[in-house]
Structures are given as structure tokens and as C-alpha cells.
Amino acid sequence: MPAKQLWHWQGIGSEGEACEGAQWAENRELLSSMLERRQIAPLRIKRLGVKAALWSTDKSAALIHQLATLLKAGLTLTEGLTLLAGQHPSRQWQALLQTLVSELEQGVPFSSTLAQWPQVFPPLYQAMIRTGELTGGLDTCCFELARQQEAQRQLAVKVRKALRYPLIILTMALLVVLAMLHFVLPEFAAIYSTFNTPLPALTQGIIALAAFSGRWGWLLLPIGATAALANRLLRRKPAWLIQRQRLLLRTPLVGRLMRGQKLTQIFTVLALTQNAGVAFVQGVESVRETLDCPYWSQLLTQVQRDISAGQPVWLALKNAGEFSPLCLQLVKTGEASGSLDTMLSSLARHHSESTLALADNLAALLEPALLIVTGVIIGTLVVAMYLPIFHLGDAMSGMG
Template identity: 30%
Template sequence: MATFNYTAKDMSGNTINGTFEAASKNEVIGLIREKKYIPVDIREERSGTKLNKDIDFFEKKVKLRDLALFCRQFATTLRAGITVTDSLDILKKQSTNKRLKSVVEVLHEDVQKGNALSYAFSKEPKIFPPLLVNMVETGEVSGTLDAVMDKMADHFEKEFKINQKVKSAITYPIVVSVVAVAVVVMLLTFVVPTFVQMFATFNAQLPLPTKILISISETLKSFWYIYILVIGVAIYLYKKYKETPEGRLRVDRIKLNMPVFGDLNTKVAMSRFASNLAVMINSGVDIIQAVEIVQKVVGNDYLKTRLEDVKDGIRKGYGIGMTMEQNGAFPPLVYQMIDVGESSGTLDYVLDKVSDFYETEVNTAISQLTTIIEPLIIVVLGFVVAFILISMLLPMFDLYNIIS
């Protein structure tokens, strides 16, 4: 996938600038025509130099919290009657995030040159998601940019809270698991060899569990680099596989169906899907265009392909809810509620409620996940430690009988 900057004309003859992520120029032409624009110029955005990439690597990333604060401050300055150009000048001085500050400086320069704010945003796809770019474009056309920025601030704050909750739920078991593995490795490399020397001194007959444990200990102590190499290769192959279209699709599908974490991943994805689609529809964005934007921000390639089916269904005249029910990727609550929203003409309101519901469900799922994982880790760790202790104690009983 590459990033293409385009210039097009609408039906009134106005010049439209924007950006698309696509595989080829022909795909970009198709996307432009779907918006009922006439393509004029399409250029592929070239990646920066290696030096710039290295600088980007060390720079502080722009988090959702920073983006929410940026949108909130932007809305406040616009509501106070300050122009877009002056607002950007104020925001670049206030920003504490160096990466965002440098980007806002570029935005300020672009707008000063006469470019639309949405076009300036679209040139920074790694900072500003497609949802924000399209919402800004809608706000510019309707003259409600301040309201749009406020709405986006609320949206990014909500996304940030959900992400933080998920991270906090995952961090605890990861930390405990790492500590547990470290303890076991220390036992195998430092404690077990001491007992092995003692058993060898007395020529003790070793039971099978002790032999297995000693073999693991010796290989870990002598060939530790092989373990590290195998783990490193496994991680490398996994990342490479995940970079392929088939790999991303399969991994993302597994994420939604895996034990324990699958339910949480599904609820997070549904909350994100409903929240983003509600924002777009509430702002008057065309439903097909709204689904296209949601595809880019939903964060799951499997759901992205299923949403392609939803777009096809809409083009054929079917309802969103009916198409979702047929492709089987969405929970019944989602497509049933969407059916109700479509029938009553309150789709944006219903999607907001679905998003709120799944946000609550995410909180519940995180609490349940913590409740399940804590005892599970303790049981697994207890089993491993018990195996080590028993394997060491069994020969000692034999030694005691020999000495007696």
C-alpha cells in the first residue's frame, strides 16, 4: 500500500485536495470517482530519507491523548473567533509533544499558502487518522469546524480510555508471567545444578522426573543461546507472516476467536466500529464513504474485509444490518440495533448507544479477565515449582534410606 495525494474537481467545479492509501493509481481513481469527483492529478507520496526515518524513530509518538487535547484546544480557539491560521500558530506554541509541534508548524505553513486544512491534515496520515481528515473536510464545507473538533476530541478521549483499560488488563499478566519465567530459569540454572553434584557424589539412582529436570537444566545452562535464538526466530517469522495480507487476515481473525482474550478483542472492535461510524453519520457523511473510513480505523483486517461486504450490500440496496447479519462477523446485538436505527431513521443515535454499551462491556470483560488470569498464572506457576521440588526431593528420600 502506498499513499497518493490527489487533486480533483467536484460537480460545481471546485478544487478538492486529499489523500488515499491504495495499491495503485487506478484504485485511487476509482475511490475519487466514488466520491463523485473528477480526478485531475494523482501523485504518489515519496517516503523520507533514512535520516528522517531515524529521527522519526527516536521522536516521541503522538498518542490519542495528545490528539484529543489538540482537537479540544483547536475547537476552543475557533469558538473564540480566532481564524484557522492564527489558531494553528497558537497551538504550535502550546504543544508539549515535539512531534505534534513540528507537524502543526507544517500545517500552519500549508494553510498560510492557501491550502485547505483537511488537505494539510491528509499529508500527515501517520499522525491524523482518516476519520479526522474527513471530519475536518466536512466541518470546512458546513462551516462547523469548531463543533467537529469538539466532537473529535470527545471521540479520541473515549478511544484513549478504552486503550488504556485494555493495556492495564494485559500488563499485569505479562509482568507476572515474565517474573515467573525468570524465577523458574534461576532455579534451573543455579539451584538444580547444586543438587545434581550432590546426587552424583552418592551415585544415587534418579527417578524419571529428576532425569527430565536435570536434562532441561543442563541444556538451558549449556545451550542458553539456542533458546534465545529459537525465540528470536519465532518472533521474526511471526512478524514477517503478519506483514503479509493473508497473515494479517488470519491473525486478526484468531484475535477475535481466541480463548479468554477473544471476547475482549471483539468488544473493543465493536465499540470502536460503532463509535467511528456514529461520528461519521452524525456529521452527514455519505454512508458508503463512512464505512470506507471506518475500515481504515477499525484496527482489524478480518473486520475490514467483512465491511467490504457491507459496502457491496449497501450498493445493491440492502440495509447495513441485513448485510452484517449475512456475513456473520458481527454480534447479533450490533446488526439488530442497526436494523432498528435504519428503520426509525436514528442510526447515529443507535450507534452511539451500541458504542456506549460495548464500552461498558469492555470494562466488565477486563474485570473478568483479571479474575480468570490471576489464579490461572498462580496454578501454572505452582505446578512448575511443585514439579521442580518433587523432582529434587525424590532422590533425597533414596539417599536418606542409603545413609540410614
């Protein structure tokens, strides 16, 4: 099926009134025929650019939450989407919502219309909407879906902030060190060279480091560019991504944060699909398709295969190797007692709370630690620059 394109049209309606709007269509000819069926004579058709940033999960989750609120208020699905299309500030979202309304008016199920837009609505959205259609609780499913997406967003932001802070501090410290080595230290070295007095070993070492950095420091640019290019090329290789993820998961603190975030996402979606009545294997499929990491997708594929072969859920998770004994015990208990959805919700809440606490603690510990490291580095440079002054003073006193 050809990719749909966004068009802006202007025309004349059946009663001679001027009208305009935005529409998704495969080509200009198909758009013209669509407008003619609506008794609109097109006068001007212009293709618009599509901003991929507007298809973010935040905007999709916000839309689903607004739609759930309108459904809870008594509006029909078509009326809710039409109302949202009229008040949305983005032209491409307006066109998308109008397209969904047109599909619904033709008798196409809502979940099927969403399946045509995987870049906007991931498979989890489609599965939850389909469950809501089957159970008659579309508003409830939309509310739960929006809540889960918001919780995942907050957790991801917290984890990224905890991991980003050390990089920012260390980068600033490196820039300060380079500035002192290349702009401040040479001035001091020029002054010290006029005196016939041996410099302290620390100062000699720092001067030698500055000279080496000034002579060969330019190599950092091609090395950095090569590393960035290599990383960009390797990101297209699933095997490399899998190995990198394994290495990161074995890294202290960082591995715990990343594992906690993924386990929170996995168990939250599984609990959501279980509460909505989706089969566990289909729930695992929904989780797997929402993950952007090949390593975890590979693990869930194995879990899905083991469950389909007749193994218990807890044993399939155990075979994956990345689930803690607590996860296995609670899942096993949930299977035996028939309360698997409750246990999955408890696991999702446990991993979310522990990961958030770990991120907060890591940020609280890293802040003073990084300040100490930065202070030691800069302090060493300052001492190395001013230490010869005291030696020169001693030498001049001895000469007197």
C-alpha cells in the same frame, strides 16, 4: 509530490533583526524562496531529523481538543493554530502548525491541509473536519473527535494490559525455572551422586530435564530468532494477517476482547460520523481507513460494497459475519425508525462497557490463577530437590 523535510533556519528580517524558526519544505532551494517572499534573508539552513514517535494519535487528539477549546472561546481557526504553534514544545509540531496557518492564509480549506499530512491526521480527522466546515460546527466536531480518540486510547490500553499481564507472569516463572534447573539443581545432583542410594522418580525426571535443557537449550535462541524473523516477514503479507486475525478471534477470551475492541471502534466512529451528518457509506470508508487490521478492513469493504449495491445496512453487516445478533437487531431498528445514529451510539457504548468489564474480570481471574500455576511449578522443583534428603535419612537409619 516530494516528501516534505524539516529545516531549521536562521536569517535577518526586513528591518535588520535576527530571526530563526523551523519550516517544512521539499528542499533547501524552495525553503530559501519561501523565506525571501517573507522578506527574510537566510543565513544558515540546517536539515533536522523527524521523530515519528511525535506523530502519535495521542498528540494529534490532544491538539484537536485544544483547538476546539480555542474555537469555542471565540478565536478564529488561524489565530488558534498560531497560538498552539507558539506554545508547543516540539519543533516539528511548531513547524507543522505554522505550515497549516500558511495554507489557511492562502485560502486552502482546513480539511485539505490536513489531507497533506496523513501520517499525522488519519482519514477520520479529515472527514470530521470537512463535516465541521460544511455544517459550521467545527468546534463541536473537534470536541467529538478528541473525545472519541481518548475513549479508544483508554480501551486499547485496558485490553493490552489484560493480555500483557499473563505473558509477563509466565515469562518470569520460566526464568525462575531455568535458573533453578541450571544453577541450583546441579549442586544438589552433585551431592546426591556421592551416595549409593537410588533417587526418587520425580528427582530423576527433573535431573534428566535439566541435563536435556543444558545440552540442547541453546537451540531456543536460533529457534526464537527464526520465529521472530518469520513473523516480521509474514506481517507484510495481508493474507497471513487475515488468517492470524481469524484464528485469534476464535480463541477463548482473547477473541472476545479483540472483537469487542474492534466493534467499539467501528460503531463509535460510525456514530460520530452519523451525528456529524456524514453519509453512512462515507462513514464506513472513514472507519475502514482508520483500521490497521486487513481482516476488518476487508469486512468493511464488503459492507461498503453491499450498501452501495442497495442492500440495507443491517443485511450488509450480517453478510460480514462478525457482528452479533444484537448489533443487527439494533441497526435494523435504527434504520426503520430513522434513529440509526442513536442505535450506533448505543452499540458503541455497549461494546465499550462490556469489553472494559471483560478486561477487568480477566485480569482479576488471571492473577490468582497464574500465581497458582507458578507456585505449582516452582513447588514441584523444590520438592524434587529436597525429596532425596528424606530418602537418605531413611537409608541411614536403616544402616544404623
